[in-house]
Structures are given as structure tokens and as C-alpha cells.
Amino acid sequence: MLDIIRFSLSALCTLAGLFVLLSGIVGTFRFKYSLSRIHAGALFDTAGIVLMLLGVIIAWGFTLTSLKMLIIIGLLWLASPVSSHLIGRMEITINDELEKDMMVLDNEMVRHEKEGD
Amino acid sequence: MARIRNDYENSWWPRLLRWLETGSSALDDRMEEEMEATHEGHLLPSPEEIAAQEAKREERIQRKLSDELALYTHAHQWSRTKGAKLADWAYRILAVVICLAIIFLLLQTASFLPSFGSPDNPAHNEVSRRYIEKGMEETGAVNIVAGMILDYRAFDTLGESNVLFVAACSVLILLRLSSDKKDLSSVHQLEMEADDRMYEPKNDIILQKVSTLLVPIILLYGVYGVMNGHISPGGGFSGGAVMGAGLILYLNAFGFKKAQRFFTFPVFQAVSACALTFYALSKAYSFFTGANHLPSFISPGTPGNLFSAGLIPYLNIAVGLVVCCTMYAFYTHFRKGDM
CATH class of the missing domain: 1.20.5 (Single alpha-helices involved in coiled-coils or other helix-helix interfaces)
Incomplete structure (x- = not known):
């Protein structure tokens, strides 16, 4: 019984991870604007990796290898969002036609609008 | 009977004399005639004709x-x-x-290859057998790969480190902007570089906080990889690459001014040259004593200890330093043209 639960949990995690990776790939290649593409690409290193590695950890039990996998998850969760953030900030800095491409909510602008109300 | 010359003026002897005196040729004569003909024969065409x-x-x-x-x-x-x-x-x-x-x-082509893993393959000759059977005993390295590349084939690895060093040298030659020589082109180039870096996000608080956490871990991991190259997978090249990546992350987060406190161009020069020289000299010593069957103070030690396997850990450190410095130099020179 426990084995069945464990297997189904790990299979669920792996399938969800596969779905996230697939949607990430599709989004990276099919989205029109770079910020949307960054958003899709950031899915790989956060949700996709976590779900896949969680599936593996559940399937194999808690060993030293799974501890290393948890460390990998921690490292990626630290590093990947920061790199996405940097790329996005660079894009916002150098793209002059950003407002034409998509709606950008500037914090200052939002505050001004609220004050205006 | 001699031929009668009625055209003495155009016979060869007077022509030679004339040529000697004036240097004119037959072509000039013809040109003259044609020009005269146009002058005399044709009138200017009328405006209607034109x-x-x-x-x-x-x-x-x-x-x-x-x-x-x-x-x-x-x-x-x-x-x-x-x-x-x-x-x-x-x-x-x-x-x-x-x-x-x-x-x-x-x-x-693949159908002609020998089947995978069969013992009769040409790759399974006495060389690899000896590496596997006696590698640990002879070199003292638990990691057979480290024993191979830094002991049996150390000459090869010296060449690879030198390739990296030569690549770094050519990058320096091509991309280094001399800031002490204030000639026009380099000043212009420096201004262009400053322009280029104006847009770059600076003092990003998120990046700085994360890199205060990550840079020490990355550098420590690189040092671990270098130092344990003869015990576990890793070694000079991979550990050095990790250290270089850590340095580059530090540079990106905190800027050139802070990185220059510990890593400047003289440091790069000194570290690379010293590491390569140490590698070459120590390997020359070990090759010389080994080839001449002389006693040497290098011993394999107990396999598995941190300081064992003869020269391998020190050579790993040298290779790691060269790789780290080269990566950092590549990055800084491609980005700014200076360190």
C-alpha cells in the first residue's frame, strides 16, 4: 500500500514537472516579447526542476544523494530568479519601445494615478 | 646589280640615324598624319547635326x-x-x-564499429588495462582520471594549460585598452566603453544580497574540487572554472572597484606565470628522475589522503589557478578591455 502511494506520488510529481518543462519550452519559443519569454524560461529552473527532482527523491527515498538534490534545488532557486530578474531589468533599461510592446506598470506611475484619484 | 633606291629617305640606315638623333618612332608619324587629316579634311559638324x-x-x-x-x-x-x-x-x-x-x-560508419563493451575492442589494450590495474598503486591517486592526466600524461595537460594561457595572451593583445597611454584612439575607446556600460543595471540589491550568499559557497566549492581532484571527481580544470565563475559573479554584483582590491592585472600575470612555471619545473624534475631511474622525493603516499599522490594535488592547484585567472581575464577584457 505504502509503495503504491509512494509510486503514485512520484509519478504525479514527475508528470507535473514534465508538463511544466514542456510549457516552458513552448513559451520560450512561441511568446512574442522578451519579458514573456523570460517568464516562461524561468519556469524550467524553478518549478520544473523542483517537481522532477522531488519525483526522483520520493521514488528513491531519503539518502545522501537526495540531500544533494535538495542542495541543487536551493542553489537553483537562489540563482535562477536572480538571473531572470537581471535580464528583465536589462530589457526594460534598453528597450525604448517597451510601452508599445506590452503594458508596463511603473511603480511611480501607479502611485501618481492613485494620488490623482 | 644593286637595287635602285628611289626612296632613300625611308630606307633603314637613315631611319636608324633619325631614330638615334630624335628618338621618334613610326607610331608617332602615323598619329601625326591622322591628326592632320582630321584637321584638314572634316569641318566641325553643324548644330543641327549635333x-x-x-x-x-x-x-x-x-x-x-x-x-x-x-x-x-x-x-x-x-x-x-x-x-x-x-x-x-x-x-x-x-x-x-x-x-x-x-x-x-x-x-x-556505425555499423562498422566494434560492438559496445566487447573485450576484443581496440580500446581495451594493455594501456588502459595498466591504468586501471596499477594506476592507483603507481600514482597514488584514487581518481584514475586525475592519475592519467596529471601523471601518465602530464605533458599533455601542460600543453592544455599553455593553450589556455596563450589564448588569454591573445585576448589581452587584441582587447586590452592601455589606460596609461593617453593617445586619442584609446581615450575614444574608453569613452565608448563607458557609454556602453551606462545602461547596465548597477548596484542591483537583489543580485548583491544573493551573491553575498552564493559567492563564498561557489569559491569554496571550486577550491574543494581542485583540492580533491585526486580523490574524487573534479580536478584543476573544472574546479578552476567554478572559481572563475564565482569571481565573475562577484565582479558583476559589486563592480570593478571592489574586485580590483584583490584581483588586478599584475596579480593575474604573477599567478598565471608562477603556476605554469611551477607546473613545468616540477614535471620536468619528475620526468627527468623517472626516465633516468633516479631516486626522487616524490612518493605516491597513502591513496585517499588529501596530501598524497605525489605531485598531483599541487599540479591540480596550478592548473586550477591558471584556468580561474584565464576565465576572469577573458570576462573582464571582453567587457571592459581592462582589469
């Missing part, structure tokens, strides 16, 4: 131009419609044909 000729010329030019335009538009239209379709088809067919040909060739 106008008619001009009109004819104009008409001809117009005709040629329209012909050319028609040809061009035809070719253009053809290339836009029919030609584009043809090229598209040819591209598709060629792509498929070339892909199939390469697949066929590769499969054909």
Missing part, C-alpha cells in the same frame, strides 16, 4: 534603360514569385537529401 546626334543618343539610352528596367522587373518578379517557390522547393529537397545522406553515412 542636336540630331544627341537626340539619337538620348533615345538609345532611354531604350536601353527601359529594356534594362523590364529585364530587372521580370527577374525581380520571377525571383519573388516563381523563383522563390523554386528556391524553397530546392531548399527543402536539398535539406532532406543532405540529411538522409549524412544519416546514411553515419549509420554505415
